[in-house]
Amino acid sequence: MPAKNSVFEKIGKTFTSEKISQRVRGMAVSAIKEMSLLAMEIPDSVNLAWGLPSFETPLPIRKRIADELLTNPTIGKYAPPPGLPELKSKIAARLKEQKGIVVDPQKQIIITAGGMQALMMAWMTVLEPGDEVLIASPGFSSHYEQVYLAGGVPVAVPLLEEQDWRVDITAYRRAVTKKTKALVLVNPANPTGSVISEADLRAIGKLALEHGLFVITDDPYEVYVYDDLELFHMLRLPELSRQVIACASFSKEFAMTGWRVGWILAEEGITNQMLKVQDSFVICAPTISQVASLIALEESYEPTLQMVEEMKQRREIICSRLDNLSDLFSYQKPQGAYYIFPKILPEDLRNSVDFCVRLLKESGVVTVPGSAFGPTGEGHVRMSYCFTRQEIHEAFDRIEKWWARVRG
Ligand SMILES: Cc1ncc(COP(=O)(O)O)c(C=O)c1O
Structure with a gap:
């Protein structure tokens, strides 16, 4: 059925x-x-x-990867399971430059086959059967399926349509039970295109802290923000550093959906657990795509x-x-x-x-x-x-x- x-x-x-x-x-x-x-x-x-x-x-990425294919002797081989160290260092440098967030790239970041695998790793690593996950409704359909696949129970938390699909903090508070393990946030959101304000994120952060919930952030659209709005990120709340698991992707920012590269960031104790899941799922993200992602970070942002x-x-x-x-x-x-x-x-x-x-x-x-x-x-x-x-x-x-x- x-x-x-x-x-x-x-x-x-x-x-x-x-x-x-x-x-x-x-x-x-x-x-x-x-x-x-x-x-x-x-x-x-x-x-x-x-x-x-x-x-x-972008053409510069494609041209350079064509060259790499012919000259790089390791391009067709497995990469280290957590990802190419140079790529992880570059991601950490960007986090520092753009968000003022300092992380240890080799201990806290794992390169994945797209944001989708990053998310699946998060669910597989933290959910026990029956654990509840708060998901915005409307929210990304795959979160509902992934949580279910990992043995969890997706719990829909309604957004406020008449207020530009704003998050409803009262509804989040009401949705928390003894079984709630995590919540997931997409900012800007899919499918509504709404942006969660800093004030609302801080309120959700407070709730997560009170109840010891994991905050899974899934932000493939961070660069697509309009009307001069500024995005706030949960990683900027030091009190939540042990609870935030950030998932990110090269897919949309660099028009690289088919290359399948993303990354996950968490505290070292969690990423060490996640490596077990990485090994069972993919061993490593495709090496050629990791090299292409490194090139994307080196080339012009234009x-x-x-x-x-x-x-x-x-x-x-x-x-x-x-x-x-x-x-x-x-x-x-x-x-x-x-x-x-x-x-x-x-x-x-x-x-x-x-x-x-x-x-x-x-x-x-x-x-x-x-x-x-x-x-x-x-x-x-x-x-x-x-x-x-x-x-x-x-x-x-x-x-x-x-x-x-x-x-x-
Ligand atoms: C909210 C959200 N998360 C994750 C993904 C998956 O992206 P990726 O291509 O990095 O696996 C998508 C793709 O549409 C998305 O909309």
């Missing part, structure tokens, strides 16, 4: 139950990937589903700044196109990342899986059902504006035509 809310289940894909573990039967492929895979079966579809930016990995600038423009485009559909959607303007999470206004269309499957079949536009992001996500859709301006316009031309037909 596949999981509830599965798009694949809805469209009738087959699932073998016999001899398949309960653990896996209870999961779903994230609806983000389900919708994108489904779209591959529909010719000429336009994708607003996956957070897969249109940008290529391509990233250009990507952020372009994303700002795309945010304006998607907002203005949504404004033209004000009888179908309402929305909160995102402050960061590259997602928007509009509410579906007509009552009869508010089942988000039905809505997204219908929109795909009838207009060829791929979006993600809001229910994938926790209970508060129902009645919404996630749209990503990391695609080209032309693709965003094409998607909205189609949605407008579709809506004119449906509305009659």
Whole structure:
């Protein structure tokens, strides 16, 4: 039996139950990937589903890695399991320069195969069966699945939609039980694009301190922040240094989603435990991709700044196109990342899986059902504006035509 809310289940894909573990039967492929895979079966579809930016990995990185492939005798070999020491040193130097945070790179950082593996390492290392993890609702769908896979229990904590999807400290306080082990924060957030203020982060930090909770930070979109907002990071709270486990990624900052490199940072006693998980999962992150990441940190930052600038423009485009559909959607303007999470206004269309499957079949536009992001996500859709301006316009031309037909 596949999981509830599965798009694949809805469209009738087959699932073998016999001899398949309960653990896996209870999961779903994230609806983000389900919708994108489904779209591959529909010719000429336009994708607003996956957070897969249109940008290529910057040319200087690709050129230098091509050279490394031919000349570096260790490029095809395992790297040390915790990661290339030079890469870890560079990451620590950046942390000091950008955030004023001092860490010991060789003891506290492990390089992973993407932020996703970093997160999975965190869950596997800290969760006992039945431990609860507080996840924003709406929040990143894979956190829900990963916590479940690691034997934990995801607990949805509703955000305040009318206040730009702000975190609700009272709701966090109310959600803590004896079984709560950790909470996870994404800033700026996926799927809402909201930014958590320093004051709210400090309030959450206080709660974590009071109850001895791990604070897992997952920040692949840190660089995508608009409107001159400043990001605060939990690593800047010294009183939490034994409780914060920070997960980060090269995927979005350097247009390197396919290279699969991220990193995890925690106190030394925790990273030593995590190395056991690293060894079982991957041994080490791909060496070639680690070298590419080191090159990314050495090369000019200009391509990233250009990507952020372009994303700002795309945010304006998607907002203005949504404004033209004000009888179908309402929305909160995102402050960061590259997602928007509009509410579906007509009552009869508010089942988000039905809505997204219908929109795909009838207009060829791929979006993600809001229910994938926790209970508060129902009645919404996630749209990503990391695609080209032309693709965003094409998607909205189609949605407008579709809506004119449906509305009659
Ligand atoms: C909030 C969040 N965390 C983690 C990831 C995974 O990123 P990576 O490519 O580093 O595995 C994503 C990807 O979309 C994400 O949105």
